[in-house]
Amino acid sequence: MELSLATRTVGEHTVLEVGGEVDVYTAPRLRERLLELIDGGVRQVIVDLGRVDFLDSTGLGVLVGALKRLRAAGGSFALVCDKEPLLKIFRITALDQVFPLHPTVEAAIAADPTGAGA
Amino acid sequence: MATVRLSFSPAPVHVRTARLVGVAVARRAGVREDLLDEVRLAIGEACTRAVALHRQYGVPDPVLVEMSDSGSYQVRVVDRAPIEAGIGLAALNADELANESLTDEALTTGVGFALLAGFVEDLQVRPVDEGVGTEVRMVWPVGR
Numbered sequence: 324m325e326l327s328l329a330t331r332t333v334g335e336h337t338v339l340e341v342g343g344e345v346d347v348y349t350a351p352r353l354r355e356r357l358l359e360l361i362d363g364g365v366r367q368v369i370v371d372l373g374r375v376d377f378l379d380s381t382g383l384g385v386l387v388g389a390l391k392r393l394r395a396a397g398g399s400f401a402l403v404c405d406k407e408p409l410l411k412i413f414r415i416t417a418l419d420q421v422f423p424l425h426p427t428v429e430a431a432i433a434a435d436p437t438g439a440g441a
Numbered sequence: 442m443a444t445v446r447l448s449f450s451p452a453p454v455h456v457r458t459a460r461l462v463g464v465a466v467a468r469r470a471g472v473r474e475d476l477l478d479e480v481r482l483a484i485g486e487a488c489t490r491a492v493a494l495h496r497q498y499g500v501p502d503p504v505l506v507e508m509s510d511s512g513s514y515q516v517r518v519v520d521r522a523p524i525e526a527g528i529g530l531a532a533l534n535a536d537e538l539a540n541e542s543l544t545d546e547a548l549t550t551g552v553g554f555a556l557l558a559g560f561v562e563d564l565q566v567r568p569v570d571e572g573v574g575t576e577v578r579m580v581w582p583v584g585r
Contacts, residue, residue: 346456346457346489347456347489347493348456377481377485379482379485379486379553380489380549380550380552380553381549383552384548384549384552387539387545387548391541395541408478412482412556415555415556415559416538417538417555418538420535421535421538421539
């Protein structure tokens with residue numbers, strides 16, 4: 324399945340819903356979308372991976388890039404993921420210690436350390 | 442024994458095709474259903490690595506993927522890039538991954554190898570027997 328990207332706003336957070344396959348071919352589109360959001364002034368970003376059925380190292384690299392950019396700008400970045408195959412990918416790469424990972428968008432908002440979810 | 446060979450121009454768009462073929466052949470070979478996600482990811486990572494190396498070194502030759510099912514399911518992904526086998530094999534820890542100075546390319550390479558090593562129990566990266574290039578060889582058990 325091709326990559327799908329959709330954004331919605333929940334309070335002060337922008338939720339980017341990603342679906343389909345994130346790989347070496349489609350990851351540049353995800354990177355562009357995240358850069359558009361960040362360059363457009365969005366500072367609280369949640370990427371919802373709920374409809375992702377494939378994620379590779381290129382996609383993970385894009386997500387780390389966005390995390391670093393937002394941290395440097397004083398913003399926050401979190402992932403929503405509750406699928407075991409994807410969670411295993413985060414554990415194997417140690418990226419589960421780098422990203423805030425939450426089972427739902429609501430949980431991600433409630434846990435936002437910048438306080439935007441309060 | 443059945444062998445399926447696929448060679449493709451080193452372009453990202455073809456990596457998905459290689460994954461699809463790799464999983465289809467794995468299923469036919471009798472690889473357990475619950476391993477197929479890992480097969481798909483590992484073949485994708487090996488092909489992504491090969492495509493990246495071909496592009497980095499300006500090598501227009503195709504990337505070769507060879508799948509065979511003699512006793513086990515074996516996949517070889519062969520690139521023709523002039524580097525020493527094993528470069529980039531070091532896995533990164535969490536502090537290194539979050540380090541500001543780590544480039545996107547280095548991060549993706551490190552993460553790609555972590556995925557290969559994590560998902561493939563029987564993994565070898567070695568120079569090709571003839572000419573330049575490296576071969577990523579992965580083996581999975583077949584049968585119940």
